[in-house]
Amino acid sequence: MNLLNLFSTKTFPHGIHPDEYKAETNAKPTRRLPFAPEIIVHLAQNIGKPAKAIVFKGQLVTRGDVIAEADGFMSVPIHAPVTGIIKEIDIAPNPKGGKEPAIIITTSLDSGQQVPASDRYYDYQQMSRAELIKAVQDIGMVGLGGAAFPTHVKMNIPADRTIHTLLINGCECEPFLTTDHRVMLENIDNLLLGIRIAMKCVAAPKAIIGIEDNKLDVLETIKPHLPSDGTITIEAVETKYPQGAEKMLAYSLLDIEIPSGGLPSDVGLAVFNVATLAEIGALLPKGQGLIERIITITGDDLEKPGNYLAPIGTPLRYLLDFAGFQGVEAELILGGPMMGMPARSLDVPITKGTGAVLVLDKRATKNDEILPCIKCTQCLQACPINLNPSELGLLAAKRQYDVMEEKYHLNDCFECGCCSYVCPSNIPLVQYFRIAKVLNRERHLQNG
Amino acid sequence: MAKSDLKIDIRTSPYIRKAPSVAQIMRNVVYALLPLAAYSVYQFGISALALLLVTTLSCMATEHFFCWMSDKKSTILDASAAVSGLLLAMTLPPGFPLWMGAVAGFTAIAMGKTLFGGLGFNVFNPALVGRAFVQAAFPVSITTWTPALAVDRFVEFIPSTLALPFMKPAATADWTAQVAIDGFSGATPLALMKFQGIMTDSYDLFIGNVTGSAGETSSLLILVCGLYLVYKKMLDWRIPAAVIFGTVISAELFYFLDPNKYPSPTFMVFSGGLMFAAVFMASDMVASPVTPLGIFVFGVLVGFLTVIIRLFGGLTEAVMYAILFGNAATPIIETYTQPRIYGARKKAKEKS
Numbered sequence: 146m147n148l149l150n151l152f153s154t155k156t157f158p159h160g161i162h163p164d165e166y167k168a169e170t171n172a173k174p175t176r177r178l179p180f181a182p183e184i185i186v187h188l189a190q191n192i193g194k195p196a197k198a199i200v201f202k203g204q205l206v207t208r209g210d211v212i213a214e215a216d217g218f219m220s221v222p223i224h225a226p227v228t229g230i231i232k233e234i235d236i237a238p239n240p241k242g243g244k245e246p247a248i249i250i251t252t253s254l255d256s257g258q259q260v261p262a263s264d265r266y267y268d269y270q271q272m273s274r275a276e277l278i279k280a281v282q283d284i285g286m287v288g289l290g291g292a293a294f295p296t297h298v299k300m301n302i303p304a305d306r307t308i309h310t311l312l313i314n315g316c317e318c319e320p321f322l323t324t325d326h327r328v329m330l331e332n333i334d335n336l337l338l339g340i341r342i343a344m345k346c347v348a349a350p351k352a353i354i355g356i357e358d359n360k361l362d363v364l365e366t367i368k369p370h371l372p373s374d375g376t377i378t379i380e381a382v383e384t385k386y387p388q389g390a391e392k393m394l395a396y397s398l399l400d401i402e403i404p405s406g407g408l409p410s411d412v413g414l415a416v417f418n419v420a421t422l423a424e425i426g427a428l429l430p431k432g433q434g435l436i437e438r439i440i441t442i443t444g445d446d447l448e449k450p451g452n453y454l455a456p457i458g459t460p461l462r463y464l465l466d467f468a469g470f471q472g473v474e475a476e477l478i479l480g481g482p483m484m485g486m487p488a489r490s491l492d493v494p495i496t497k498g499t500g501a502v503l504v505l506d507k508r509a510t511k512n513d514e515i516l517p518c519i520k521c522t523q524c525l526q527a528c529p530i531n532l533n534p535s536e537l538g539l540l541a542a543k544r545q546y547d548v549m550e551e552k553y554h555l556n557d558c559f560e561c562g563c564c565s566y567v568c569p570s571n572i573p574l575v576q577y578f579r580i581a582k583v584l585n586r587e588r589h590l591q592n593g
Numbered sequence: 594m595a596k597s598d599l600k601i602d603i604r605t606s607p608y609i610r611k612a613p614s615v616a617q618i619m620r621n622v623v624y625a626l627l628p629l630a631a632y633s634v635y636q637f638g639i640s641a642l643a644l645l646l647v648t649t650l651s652c653m654a655t656e657h658f659f660c661w662m663s664d665k666k667s668t669i670l671d672a673s674a675a676v677s678g679l680l681l682a683m684t685l686p687p688g689f690p691l692w693m694g695a696v697a698g699f700t701a702i703a704m705g706k707t708l709f710g711g712l713g714f715n716v717f718n719p720a721l722v723g724r725a726f727v728q729a730a731f732p733v734s735i736t737t738w739t740p741a742l743a744v745d746r747f748v749e750f751i752p753s754t755l756a757l758p759f760m761k762p763a764a765t766a767d768w769t770a771q772v773a774i775d776g777f778s779g780a781t782p783l784a785l786m787k788f789q790g791i792m793t794d795s796y797d798l799f800i801g802n803v804t805g806s807a808g809e810t811s812s813l814l815i816l817v818c819g820l821y822l823v824y825k826k827m828l829d830w831r832i833p834a835a836v837i838f839g840t841v842i843s844a845e846l847f848y849f850l851d852p853n854k855y856p857s858p859t860f861m862v863f864s865g866g867l868m869f870a871a872v873f874m875a876s877d878m879v880a881s882p883v884t885p886l887g888i889f890v891f892g893v894l895v896g897f898l899t900v901i902i903r904l905f906g907g908l909t910e911a912v913m914y915a916i917l918f919g920n921a922a923t924p925i926i927e928t929y930t931q932p933r934i935y936g937a938r939k940k941a942k943e944k945s
Contacts, residue, residue: 163609320609392935405936474600482608489603505608516615516671517713522829522883523612530935535883536927554934562607569612570713576605 154358156383157393159529161563163320163386163483165359170443171323173451175331178467180227180252184458185237185494186212187247191287192294193219198248204231205253209260209433212248221285221295224434226456229253238493240479240486247494250458265432269342277346284428285435285497290314290325290389290418291480293498296425299417300346302410309413310399311349313340313422315356315363316382316389319481322501324439325419327452329356329363332423333370339426340377347415354379354419355394386483387561391416393529405557420500440464440495444504446472455495462491464502478503483562516570524564524574530557534564534574541577546585555581615712618827619672625818625828626679626873632814637687637739638746640754647691648723649678651698659707673712677701680720680873684806684866684913685727688739688751688765692758693731697723717920718877721913728913738781738805739765781805783865783903783910786856798863805865806910812868819872828876831885835892836871837862842893843900861900870912871895880920887923887930894926895919 189195196213206212206225213223229252237247267280282297302308313336317325329336340352356363358381371377382388382397391409394416395401401412409416424435436457443450448469455464461477477488479499488502495502524534532554540549549555555578564574613621633641656674660667668674681701685694701723706715728735739751756762782798782805798812809815822828844858862868875881875895882891895915902911 161611163611396935402936404938405934406938407936472599474602476602476604476608478606478608480606482606484606485608487601487603487605489601491599491601503608513614517711519615519618519713519878520881520883521618521878522888523826525883525885525932531932532934533884533931536931553931557934557936560606565607566610567612568610569615569618571610571612571614573605575607579605 154383155380155397156385157388157396157529159527159531159563160385160387160393161527161566162384163566165384166321166443167323167326167359169450170321170441170452171326175327175439175452175454178453178455178459178464180456181459181463182252182254183232183460184227184229184250184252184456185247185460185492186223186226186250186458187237187239187245187494187496188213188223189239189245190223190293190457190496190498191221192292193298195246196220196223198234198246200231200234200248202231202233205229206231206250207261209436211434215282218282219295219298221282221287221297222434223248223457224285224436225250226436226458227252238490240488240493240496240499242487242489247458260433260436262431267430267432269345269429274346274348277342280429280432281342281346281425284425284433286421286425286428287435287497288418289420289424289438289497289500291484291498291500293496296417296421299415300343302347302415306410307413308347308349308410308415309351310415311340311344311347311352312391312394312398312409312414312416313343313352313354313419314389314391314394314416315354315360315419316394317360318357318384318386318389319483319485319501320386321443321503322441322481323443324441324452324500326360326363328420328423328439329354329360330366332427333367335426336419336423337370337377337426338430339422339424342425342429343415343417343422344376349415350376352377353398355382355398356380357382357384357388359384386563387529390529390559390561392559405554435497438495438497438499440499441501441503442468443501444475444478445506446470446475447504457497458494460492460494461488461502464495465491465504470504472504472506474506476505478505483566484560513571515572518570518572521569523567523569527563527567529561529563530554530559532558534558534578537581538564538572538574538577541574541581546581546588549578549581550585555585558582613825613827615673616671619676621822621825621827622676622873623672623679625822626676626683628818629683629811629814629869630679632811633683633687636741636746636810637751638743639748640739640746640751641682641687643691643750643754644685644687644689644694645679645682647694648682648685648698649675651695652678652681652702652719652723655699655702656707659703668711671712674702674706677706677719677723680718681723683809683869684720684724684874686735686738686806688737688753689734690731690753690756690762692756693727693734696730697727699723700726713879715879716923717917718874718880721874721917721920724913725917734762737765741810781865782860786860786864798860806869809866809869812863815868815872828872829878829881829888831888832876832881832892833871835889836867836875836896836899837892839893839896840867840871840899841896843897847900847904855904861903865903865910866912867899870899870916874912875916875919877920880923882923882927882930884927884930884932886932887926890926890930891919891923894922 208228210225229250232249236244286296287293478485652674701719705719705722753762823830841858844861847855898915
C-alpha cells in the first residue's frame with residue numbers, strides 16, 4: 146500500500162473509456178425467460194474437451210438430468226435445461242460459426258418444468274478440497290464471464306503453489322453488459338456462499354470482490370453482508386476497459402503483475418467471475434447442474450432489453466422474439482462489443498459461456514476504409530499489456546508472424562480490442578493478431 | 594418468430610470504435626496551421642500568401658498526379674499533402690521565388706512521400722525533404738530574408754518572389770534597404786548571433802517581432818496552435834517537449850562553459866525555426882518513433898544536434914537537418930526502445 150492509493154482510484158495504466166450503454170438494462174430486475182419449444186445443447190460448451198452424450202433419440206429427459214458426461218478432467222458434464230424428448234443428436238450451428246454435435250430437445254409443454262430434488266446434497270464444510278473440486282465439476286460449472294473455462298480445473302491449484310488472495314471479478318468492464326451487476330445485487334447470499342466454497346477449494350485465506358466504480362450501489366448493498374472478520378472485502382476500481390481482465394484487476398487491486406505466459410496462481414492469486422461463484426453457491430449445496438444462466442439482451446431495435454435468466458440452449462431467434470426485436474438488418478453479437486463473437490444465424494443457441502446478446506444496427510457499426518498506419522501511437526497508449534500494436538500490425542501486413550511472436554510478445558495479447566478501438570486508420574489490428582496466432586500455432590505443430 | 598429474412602452482418606470484434614479518422618487529424622493540423630499562416634501574411638504580406646498557396650497547391654497537385662499515375666484513388670482528400678505544403682511554406686523565407694516554392698513542393702511529395710509508398714510509409718518528414726532539396730539547389734534564395742512589416746507589403750510583392758522559372762531572382766538588397774526601418778540588415782536573429790555576435794531580445798523572439806522564415810517567427814503563436822492540437826489529442830506533446838528539453842540542456846551546457854561565447858538556452862529555444870520545428874515538424878507522426886522511450890531519445894537527439902550544428906556548423910538554420918537525421922535514426926531508436934510489457938519476465942531468470 147503506498148500513500149498515493151489514498152488519493153487516487155485504483156487502476157492500471159492505459160486502457161480506454163468507451164461509452165457504457167448500461168443504463169438500458171442495469172436497473173431492471175432479472176426476469177425468467179420462458180422455455181423455447183426446441184432447445185439446442187451443444188456438447189462443446191467449454192474450453193477443453195467436449196462432453197460425451199449419454200442419451201438417445203426419443204428418450205425422455207427431465208430438467209436437471211445429466212445428458213452428457215465429462216470426458217476426462219478437462220471436461221464438464223451437461224445437464225438437461227428442459228424436460229422434454231430428445232429429438233436428435235446432430236450437428237447444429239454453434240456460436241463459433243461452425244456446426245458441431247448437439248443434443249436437440251423438444252420441450253414438453255404439458256409437463257412441469259420442476260427440477261427434481263437431487264439425491265446428492267453437499268455440505269461444503271464437511272468436504273475435502275478434492276471432493277469439492279469434483280463436485281464443482283459434477284455440476285458442470287464453467288467460467289460464466291465468457292471464457293467458459295472449466296471452473297474445477299482452475300480450482301485445482303498445483304501443490305507447489307499457495308494462494309494468498311481470491312479475486313472475485315465483478316468489474317464487468319464491457320459496455321452494454323449488466324449481468325454481473327444484477328447478480329451482485331440480487332444474489333448476494335449465493336455469491337457469498339460461492340466465495341466461501343471457492344476459498345476452501347483454493348485454500349485462500351482472504352477474498353476481495355473487485356467492482357468498477359460505476360457500480361457503487363453494489364458496494365453499498367454488499368457491505369453489510371460481509372463477514373466482520375475481514376476475510377471477504379469489496380473494493381472499487383476505476384471504470385475503465387479492460388479493467389475486468391484478470392491481469393488488469395490483479396494490478397489495480399494488489400499491484401501484482403501476473404507473469405507473461407503464466408497463471409494467476411504463479412503469484413498466489415485465483416480469479417473467478419461473480420456470476421460463476423454465485424451459481425456455485427446456488428447449485429453446489431443442492432447438487433444441481435448448471436442449466437440456465439443470466440444473460441443481457443440489449444442493443445438497438447429492441448422493445449424489451451434487459452437481463453434474462455435463460456435456459457442453456459435457447460436459440461437466438463426465440464430470445465430476440467421475446468425481447469421484441471424489430472430490426473431487419475443488424476449485427477448479432479454474443480458477448481460484449483469489445484470481445485464478443487458474431488452470431489451467423491438466428492438458429493445459434495446460447496451456451497454456458499454466452500453472457501449477452503447484443504444487437505447493433507447498421508449505423509452503429511459502419512465500416513470505414515482501412516488506411517496505412519500513420520504511427521500516431523494511440524494504440525501504444527491504449528494497450529493494457531504495453532505491447533506495440535503499431536509495429537505488430539506492420540509485421541502482420543508483411544506476414545512476419547514469427548517475428549511478431551519472438552520479438553514483439555504477440556502471445557501476450559489477449560485480444561481486448563483497445564488498439565482497434567482507437568486506430569484512426571481503422572486497421573483491424575486484433576483480427577491481424579488472431580490470424581497470426583493461429584498461423585503460428587499451425588507452424589509450431591508442423592515443426593513438432 | 595423473428596424474421597427469417599433478417600440480414601445479419603458479420604464482423605469480428607471489436608464492434609465499436611471511437612477514433613478520429615486520418616483525414617480528421619490532418620484537417621485539424623491544417624486548422625492549427627492557419628493562424629500561423631495568417632500571422633505570416635500579416636508580417637510579410639502578399640508574398641507570403643502567394644508562397645503558401647503555391648507550395649500547398651504544388652504538394653496537392655503532385656500527390657494527385659502520382660495517385661493518378663499509379664491508378665490509385667487520389668489521396669489528396671486526406672489533407673496530408675496540404676499539411677506538408679503549409680509546413681514547407683512556413684520554413685521558407687517569405688521572399689522565396691514562387692517557382693522555387695513549386696519545385697520544393699513537388700520534391701517534398703515526390704521524393705519525400707510517394708517514393709516510399711505514400712502516407713504512412715515515408716521515412717522522412719516530406720516537407721523537410723522538400724526544404725533540404727531547395728536548400729541545396731538554391732542556396733542564395735533560401736538564405737535571403739526580407740524585413741517584416743514592410744509598409745507596402747499588402748500591395749507589393751517582394752522583388753524576388755516573382756522571378757521567372759530558371760531565372761536568377763532579382764536581388765532584394767536595394768528593396769530591403771528601401772523598406773527597412775532602422776538599419777535592417779536582412780539577417781535573422783540566428784545569423785546575427787552567429788556572424789556578428791549580436792543577441793536579439795528574448796521577448797521579441799517569443800512574440801515574433803523579428804524576421805525569419807514565413808511561419809517560424811512567433812514562438813507564442815506556435816505554442817498556442819500546438820496546444821490546440823494537443824488538446825484535440827492529435828499532437829503528441831512528448832515530442833516537442835523532448836526536443837525543447839534536449840535543446841535547453843545542450844545549450845545550457847555550452848552556455849555554462851562560456852556565457853560570453855555561446856548563446857543562452859532561452860535564445861536557442863526561441864530563435865530560428867526551433868519552436869516551429871519542435872511543435873510541427875519533429876512531431877510528424879509517421880517519421881518519428883512510437884515507443885515512449887524512443888520518443889524521448891528522438892526528441893533529445895534532435896535538440897542536441899540542433900545546438901551542435903548551430904554552434905559549430907556552417908549553417909545558420911540547423912533544426913531541419915537535425916530532424917532529418919532523427920527521422921533516419923528512428924528505426925534503430927525503436928529497435929532498442931521497445932516498451933516493457935506487463936508481466937515481463939527477466940531474461941536472466943528464464944535462462945538460469
